Amino acid sequence: MSDTIYQAILRLDGACVGVKTANDKLIGLDFLAMDMQQDCTNRLAEQVCQQLLRYSADPCFRFDVPMLLRGTPFQLRVWAELQCILPGQLLTYAALAGRxxxxxxxxxxxxxANPIPIIVPCHRVVSQSGLGGFNHEEDGEMLNIKQWLIGHEGRAVFSG
Known part of the structure; x- marks a missing residue:
């Protein structure tokens, strides 16, 4: 990710997030190493960071930043459904598939493949037997971030 240009890099309690914007829309959030940091380079990045900090203080905070989600029609349907899952709620992959x-x-x-995790809350989807995967990973740091996000929202899920 060293060649990726971010408009901000923000450290939260459980993750470091790179903010990508284009044409006054949020187009991506990437999880980065915790030692990274970068000041906001535009007004939208500043707004995204402020809202992420508000979410960090209040897991029920509702994001309202302009986003541009690029994906297949199926991905866009899934991502729209993700935004209907409230903080603290968990849904299984199978239940979401039914929707x-x-x-x-x-x-x-x-x-x-969700390009805007946290704001498009894919972390609220779990497997029937536990945590499941996150960001195309089934163990390691990404699952630690998913566990942190779920715990932040008041739920504990243990893989197993």
Whole structure:
């Protein structure tokens, strides 16, 4: 990710997030190493960072930044459904698949391809047997971030 240009890098309690914007829209949030930091380079990045900090203080905070989600029609359907899951609620991949008329594996792939995690809350989707994956990873730092986000919102889920 060293060649990626971010308009801000923000450290939260459980993650460091790189903010990407284009044409006055948020187009991406990337999880980065915790030792990174960068001041905001535009007004939208500043707004995104302020809202992420508000979410960090209040897990029920509702984001309202302008976003541009780019994906397949199926991914866009899944991402729209993700935004209907309230903080503290968890939904299984299978249950979300039922909402979009698909199967759990396809929903998991769409969740993993989500370009704006946290704001489009793919972390609220879990497997029937535990945490599941996050950001196309099934263990390691990404699952630690997912666990932090779920715990921040008042729920504990343990993989197993």
């Amino acid at each position: 979009v008329g698909s199967v759990a594996r396809a929903v998991g792939q769409a969740c993993g």
